[in-house]
Amino acid sequence: MIxxxxxxxxxxxxxxEKYGVAIAVLDESSNExxxxxxxxxxxxxxxxxxxxxxxxxxxxxxxxxxRNTDAVFxxxxxxxxxxxxxxxxxxxxxxxAIVGRSFIGSDKYREATTKAIDGEWRRFRPTEFFANIxxxxxxxxLDGPIARLRRFVGEPAKDQILxxxxxATTGIKPGASPTQEQFKSSGRDSEIDEMIERFxxxxxxxxxxxxxxxxxxxxxxxxxxxxxxxMSLVEACSHVVAEIASRHDVESVMWLERRADGFAPVAARxxxxxxxxxxxxxxxxxxxxxxxxxxxxxxxxxxxxxxSESRLLKLFPVGVGSKIGGAIAFAKVPESQELDNAVLxxxxxxxxxxEILRLRSEVAERDWLAGAVKRFSENLKRIDTEDxxxxxxxxSAELLQAERASLLIQNEGSNxxxxxxxxxxxxxxxxxxx
Numbered sequence: 001m002i003x004x005x006x007x008x009x010x011x012x013x014x015x016x017e018k019y020g021v022a023i024a025v026l027d028e029s030s031n032e033x034x035x036x037x038x039x040x041x042x043x044x045x046x047x048x049x050x051x052x053x054x055x056x057x058x059x060x061x062x063x064x065x066x067r068n069t070d071a072v073f074x075x076x077x078x079x080x081x082x083x084x085x086x087x088x089x090x091x092x093x094x095x096x097a098i099v100g101r102s103f104i105g106s107d108k109y110r111e112a113t114t115k116a117i118d119g120e121w122r123r124f125r126p127t128e129f130f131a132n133i134x135x136x137x138x139x140x141x142l143d144g145p146i147a148r149l150r151r152f153v154g155e156p157a158k159d160q161i162l163x164x165x166x167x168a169t170t171g172i173k174p175g176a177s178p179t180q181e182q183f184k185s186s187g188r189d190s191e192i193d194e195m196i197e198r199f200x201x202x203x204x205x206x207x208x209x210x211x212x213x214x215x216x217x218x219x220x221x222x223x224x225x226x227x228x229x230x231m232s233l234v235e236a237c238s239h240v241v242a243e244i245a246s247r248h249d250v251e252s253v254m255w256l257e258r259r260a261d262g263f264a265p266v267a268a269r270x271x272x273x274x275x276x277x278x279x280x281x282x283x284x285x286x287x288x289x290x291x292x293x294x295x296x297x298x299x300x301x302x303x304x305x306x307x308s309e310s311r312l313l314k315l316f317p318v319g320v321g322s323k324i325g326g327a328i329a330f331a332k333v334p335e336s337q338e339l340d341n342a343v344l345x346x347x348x349x350x351x352x353x354x355e356i357l358r359l360r361s362e363v364a365e366r367d368w369l370a371g372a373v374k375r376f377s378e379n380l381k382r383i384d385t386e387d388x389x390x391x392x393x394x395x396s397a398e399l400l401q402a403e404r405a406s407l408l409i410q411n412e413g414s415n416x417x418x419x420x421x422x423x424x425x426x427x428x429x430x431x432x433x434x
Contacts, residue, residue: 012036022101039101080108088152102134105321135352238267253330389421
């Protein structure tokens with residue numbers, strides 16, 4: 001039996017995957033004719049009756065803005081996403097290709113999470129709304145796919161084909177309310193688990209990086225780390241540490257998360273494993289910011305009990321734009337520019353992914369807390385007087401994620417506290433040794 005060859009991906013899918021951006025091709029009526037790696041926020045808002053008209057002011061106007069010109073139309077839409085649009089042709093028909101749909105930096109993403117939890121987007125389910133979020137450190141990352149699409153400007157050669165779907169399109173415009181048949185044919189009724197699984201196996205795409213390599217281009221000796229988006233933040237940090245240690249034979253390496261007073265480890269190997277480490281460097285300081293901006297590590301000396309025990313520690317800040325969320329650090333390695341370059345490129349490529357996981361965790365926490373508060377309010381209305389204190393204690397423990405909880409009430413006569421209700425294993429606080 002001969003194994004069948006894997007199906008070659010469409011041109012748009014290949015470009016979107018390589019550069020880590022979304023690509024949408026619209027016709028003159030703003031119908032979506034093709035989508036590649038679409039941003040999940042766009043998928044929700046573009047077809048929404050409440051927000052589609054606002055999308056129409058941006059993506060819906062891209063065709064008219066690029067008609068009769070080969071210039072690039074760049075804009076930031078109402079959702080805070082940055083796009084670049086260019087007029088293209090396929091089989092003699094005019095279209096507009098929109099590239100990006102990405103947050104430039106994490107601040108815009110944070111604004112989006114606030115809208116999704118407490119603002120105008122709270123009607124959308126966070127797990128689906130944030131299923132595929134794209135973050136870049138600079139709009140320069142959009143120049144690569146735009147360059148690839150320029151071959152379709154004007155009258156492209158006969159062998160230059162955009163590979164748009166030949167089957168009938170759904171015909172959904174911004175602001176339209178799709179029918180059930182259109183919704184199913186567009187693939188937007190798939191289960192959340194299926195969406196997560198798709199992004200779990202999706203290859204990582206290089207993020208914007210000016211040095212030491214051209215944006216989106218990795219030398220053969222530097223392989224991008226596989227997509228981290230199907231993991232939790234802690235799992236992703238552990239995976240990055242393991243990959244660096246394995247690829248470059250680095251014995252002692254750790255991933256550090258930003259803290260108020262510096263950096264603290266989340267995952268570590270070698271000499272760093274099991275140690276309490278705190279690197280007291282302000283992430284917003286000129287020292288750290290200049291290292292990120294100039295794409296170089298910070299060299300530090302970890303002092304031992306005497307000079308012979310001192311060793312060099314290299315710290316590689318990781319972030320999106322000027323926003324630093326963490327750092328990679330390692331020790332016990334010889335000076336090597338090649339190793340530094342490889343780690344710097346890994347840092348640039350994983351920065352947006354880790355920021356997505358970090359913010360996704362915040363969204364999930366806030367969503368869970370909002371649900372718990374809602375359940376708290378609803379349960380108070382249904383609690384019998386006899387069970388009131390027990391239920392109040394249970395709900396409070398849930399909000400605090402505590403295994404045990406006691407509700408203490410002051411005795412007006414003795415002015416002492418006594419337990420009105422308790423859940424979990426009872427403990428005598430006055431006679432339990434520390």
